[in-house]
Amino acid sequence: LKSHRWSYYDLKYVFLGLLVLIDFIIIRKPILPFRCAILAVFCIGLFVPYIRRFIVPASPIFAWLITFYACQFIPLHYRPQHIFVNILPTLERILYGASLSEIISSHTHPVLDVLAWLPYGVIHFSFPFVLAALLFTFGPPGCLSLFGQAFGYMNIAGVLTQLLFPNASPWYELIYGSAPADYSIPGEAGGLARIDKILGLELYGSTFGNSPLVFGAFPSLHSGSATMEMLFLTYLFPKMWPVGVAYTMWLWWSTMYLTHHYLIDLVGGSIYAFVVFFIARKFLPKMDKSAHSRLSY
Numbered sequence: 211l212k213s214h215r216w217s218y219y220d221l222k223y224v225f226l227g228l229l230v231l232i233d234f235i236i237i238r239k240p241i242l243p244f245r246c247a248i249l250a251v252f253c254i255g256l257f258v259p260y261i262r263r264f265i266v267p268a269s270p271i272f273a274w275l276i277t278f279y280a281c282q283f284i285p286l287h288y289r290p291q292h293i294f295v296n297i298l299p300t301l302e303r304i305l306y307g308a309s310l311s312e313i314i315s316s317h318t319h320p321v322l323d324v325l326a327w328l329p330y331g332v333i334h335f336s337f338p339f340v341l342a343a344l345l346f347t348f349g350p351p352g353c354l355s356l357f358g359q360a361f362g363y364m365n366i367a368g369v370l371t372q373l374l375f376p377n378a379s380p381w382y383e384l385i386y387g388s389a390p391a392d393y394s395i396p397g398e399a400g401g402l403a404r405i406d407k408i409l410g411l412e413l414y415g416s417t418f419g420n421s422p423l424v425f426g427a428f429p430s431l432h433s434g435s436a437t438m439e440m441l442f443l444t445y446l447f448p449k450m451w452p453v454g455v456a457y458t459m460w461l462w463w464s465t466m467y468l469t470h471h472y473l474i475d476l477v478g479g480s481i482y483a484f485v486v487f488f489i490a491r492k493f494l495p496k497m498d499k500s501a502h503s504r505l506s507y
Contacts, residue, residue, distance in 0.1 A: 222363075226273045229366070233273075233280040267355035270362025278369050282422035286393055293376045293391040293425050298472045299383060310473045311380050311466040315401065318467075323404045326464035329457065331402065331414070334432055337457075341439050349446050350495040350507045357442050360490040364434055364482050371482075372426030379427040380469040397421035401468030430471045433479030436461045441487045445494065 234245050252272075255261040265272075303309055338361065345354040378391050381400035399406065402414035440454030458480070465471040501507055 223269070226269055230273050230276055233276045236280045236283045237276075238283050267358040268362070270359050270366060272362075274362050274365040274369060277366060279422055281369070281373055284373075289393065290374060290376055293378060293393075295378045295382065295386075295391050296388055298377050298427060298474055299380075302472045302474050306473060311469070311471065314463065314466045315380065315469045318401070318404070320404070320408060322467065323401065323408065326401065326467045327405045328464075329436075329461040330432065330464045330468060330470070331405065333457070334435065334461065337439055338435070341443060345442065345446060346504065348503055350497065350501070351504065352493075352495045353442075353446070356490050356494055357438075360442075360486050361435070361438055364438055364486040365431055367486070368429050368431045368434055368479065368482055369423065369426070371429060372423055375428065376425035377427040377475075378425055380466070380472060384469060391425065393424070395424065397424040400470050402470075427471060428475045429478035429482050430465060430475040431479055432461055432465055432471070433458070433476040434483045435479075437480040437483035438487060441483065445491075445497070 230249075234249065237245060252265065255265050299309055299312075302311065342354055342357065345357055378386075379398075379400070381398045382391065382395075385398065386395075397418040397420070399414040399418045402418070406413055406415050436458045440451075440458050443454045444451040462473075462476045465476060466473065498507060
């Protein structure tokens with residue numbers, strides 16, 4: 211800390227600290243002593259050099275996950291009183307001339323179910339770790355840290371938007387139509403319920419039924435995450451951009467097919483990713499084309 215050159219960019223840690231403090235006040239489970247113990251372990255880690263190298267860049271991701279979990283404990287009188295049910299499908303029809311999510315989700319098949327589940331339920335959760343390993347192995351020092359921070363701040367911005375601007379997903383329109391929504395309505399697995407039947411498990415039904423943030427359709431953080439990963443993959447391997455675009459488009463299709471997002475949600479999520487990436491880009495170290503791995507830098 212003594213050698214650190216402080217700047218106004220470090221105000222981001224003040225923001226994260228205040229956000230997590232509010233989260234810890236709101237959260238009711240686990241009990242307060244356990245929450246304090248977790249916070250104490252985190253603070254102790256800041257004074258251990260090798261641990262600090264991990265937890266400081268990852269702190270936006272931790273803050274995002276804690277904030278997402280804390281959403282379920284926010285008292286009703288502090289939440290927005292109006293939940294938007296019609297604005298997203300209406301905007302989709304105005305901007306694109308049709309409800310593309312409705313068209314895509316109207317024809318289902320077990321093979322399509324699995325093809326949609328792979329990017330939405332498997333690759334979405336595993337690829338960030340794969341990309342992190344690639345950045346650490348082949349990228350210059352510092353790029354993995356920037357990825358973690360960009361990924362975390364984008365998701366924080368997305369969750370706060372979802373919390374302050376609650377919108378219903380396509381599955382709500384299919385079940386309830388245009389009926390007004392309230393916070394007593396549980397989340398639904400949408401098309402992922404068919405995956406539960408295929409796998410013979412009660413996985414997604416229970417997971418989405420207990421979602422901390424039911425009305426978080428806009429922006430789509432599945433789309434935002436895929437776009438952010440595409441941008442960092444292209445930064446690391448410029449010739450891989452078709453793979454990144456193909457994966458993002460695959461995930462876009464899957465979210466609409468599974469009735470979890472409208473197209474406008476997906477576009478919104480990608481915009482969040484582009485904005486955060488272009489802010490982070492000026493801090494990214496330059497790639498050396500002659501370097502074969504991190505050890506070459």
